[in-house]
Amino acid sequence: MDDRISRRAALMSVAAAAAWATSPARALLGQTHGTLPASVESLLARMSVEEKAGQLTLMAAAWAGGAANALNPISATGTFDTQLADVRAGRLTGVFNGNGAEMAHRMQTVAMRESRLKIPLLFAADVIHGFRTVFPVPLAEAGSFEPALAERTARAAAVEASAAGIDWTFAPMVDIARDQRWGRGVEGAGEDVLLGRMMAAARVRGFQGDRGLAADDAVLACAKHFVAYGAGEGGLDYNSVDVSERTLRDVYFPPFQTAFGEGAQTVMASFNELSGIPATANPWLLDTVLRKEWGFEGLVVSDYTGDMELIGHGFAADAREATRLAFMAGVDMSMQSGFYIDHLPALVSAGAVPMARLDQAVRRVLALKVKLGLFEDPFRRIDPKREKARIRTAPMLALARESARRSIVLLKNDGDLLPLPKRGKRIALIGPFAAGQHDLIGPWNVYGSDADGVDLLTGVRAAVADPTFVTMTLGSGVEQPIPGGIAAAVAAARAADIVVLAIGEGQSMSGEAQSRDAIVVPAPQQALAGAVAATGKPVVVLLRNGRALALEGAALAAPAILVTWFLGSQSGPAIGDILFGAEGPSARLPVSFPYATGQEPYHYDHKSTGRPNPPGDSEPYKAHYREVPNAALFPFGHGLTYGRITYAGLELGDTRMAWDGTLTIRATITNSGTRAAEEVVQLYIHDVAASITRPVRQLKAFRKIALAPGAAQVVTFTLSRADLLFHGVDMSPTVEPGVFNVWIAPSAQAEGVSGTFTLMQA
Incomplete structure (x- = not known):
């Protein structure tokens, strides 16, 4: 079957290219409408309501490998022939987790030759930690404390995936995970906000590359899962989440904001409810915060059957209502449920969904296809020969080992x-x-x-x-x-x-x-x-x-x-x-x-409580368990080397930071051992007294240094007022003058070298 499809796809490729060259969409590319090609508006005007709903419908590929099928619940996808029929009818914007360039070539050929408007398909995949060359799981890679390494592995994954026809990956996962019972923490960067932000930024850069999204080795990134998916009660996957707005803004929002700042133009709504409202139907999250407050102009996609699950949440009575709630809350594209293609046309006809909202979502989809270069060349990432040449090369495997x-x-x-x-x-x-x-x-x-x-x-x-x-x-x-x-x-x-x-x-x-x-x-x-x-x-x-x-x-x-x-x-x-x-x-x-x-849930940057246990043995009526201390056995940031590492000589200048100034902090790190070592030097602070209680420590910077046997290095960090921000009583970013503890240390619980400084009043 695979060989027959491969030969047939090859025979059709020349005809498909010719059909595309004369298509209305291709001809309109040279014109512009505002900041987007005029093809977006012109195609939109020619679409039926069903074709518009089709542009918002993404389905699992029917022609897929066993691994793809095993990674999600069993769900109706149909046969490859039925998906080709949907392509011809304009009922499908694309598929995900398909079976490589040959499959993509066959489907794109049908779209370009046999569909009415000849709008190119979008091919997506879960490229979480490598494609055919597999790199460490993201949690492990975060342990490297090397964002540059994460960028390189994401770049390598994009090079392989794009050669197999993939335009879009559902990564990086930027959820902060503070309950280790939750299994999906393996896909993220762990418990710390700063490390999570830096890894999110690095992986977005790596997936998308530096030559623009239209490059044939660029893969569109998707930050997920928006938001607080990792805070499910009891560490139970898909479970309810109830956290404060301040916690959202201080902990769970920042990695998404960083990913968007690095150019991620898609985001996935999370499965969980948030304070009683499922994220997939939460206008405050998807419109008030994401669109109005942050100015996000990209695409929101549901997670796998996320809109369908509004019924399971008890938030929607049926499929029609679930479709309306998700779409009107701000989910532009439906993944796998089929709800949008099944129900949006009737909802628009009944006036329950405005045509303007439908057109807005379709514009976002078409605009991304333009940015990915698909209107210019629908086959730019679909090349079976290139797929074989880019997969599991010697440099890729060397990077995997490194x-x-x-x-x-x-x-x-x-x-x-x-x-x-x-x-x-x-x-x-x-x-x-x-x-x-x-x-x-x-x-x-x-x-x-x-x-x-x-x-x-x-x-x-x-x-x-x-x-x-x-x-x-x-x-x-x-x-x-x-x-x-x-x-x-x-x-x-x-x-x-x-x-x-x-x-x-x-x-x-x-x-x-x-x-x-x-x-x-x-x-x-x-x-x-x-x-x-x-x-x-x-x-x-x-x-x-x-x-x-x-x-x-x-x-x-x-x-x-x-x-x-x-x-x-x-x-x-x-x-x-x-x-x-x-x-x-x-x-x-x-x-x-x-x-x-x-x-669990445990994280190093917890609050002290009003009755913190002092250093040493547990004391009565203090914050600790009967059996164990209120600490980690092996804390965040811990890790040994084959060297002998010591910290000494903290320097804080005059220990005062001017309101609009900076503070330079130094320490000397020495390797007195007989083996070379790499040390991750970490800078932590604690705001001693504030209008909102602050964590016992927060990571503010780190540097990875190489030390030869017997060598020493002075490591310098610079803090500014911006590093001391938190969300205050009115939820605005706030900094307050006062005394701060500071550590340069090898982990979140190690003393290293420590001191205090004062942020002066403006």
């Missing part, structure tokens, strides 16, 4: 167990992730494959001098024990000098609809870890995970722990690079690892 190793966090390294020697030691790889092409690429990847990934066993054996010194024993399944597995693992450990224990979460345990009530290593693996530890052999724990975990027992007691997340195509080689010291660990935690699941 980004993977720069995402690995060293939590512990007691006794300098790491790096391991490359020769002379027998190494037992044990655990469900010790070997095999599974659980490598992580959740929410449509086009990559574990089968193309390099596993841990392969990576370790390639890194050592004699591969025969490395044995492998599974010992346990991910969530189920293996009969005889623990006994085999204990025997392997006893026969080895060092155990590398690969445990954690399977990739199906993170991602959409994968909330967990306990964020722990599954019990069968805990039992495995305990048995292996009892042999007395030194153990290095490699965690595979898509969220922060509450570590306990033997897994926590191991002398060395590396957080290896889901690292993508080059997982094994990247882990081998770090394990054996070819590269040093340089990443930091983008999320806090709690002592216990019951602390």
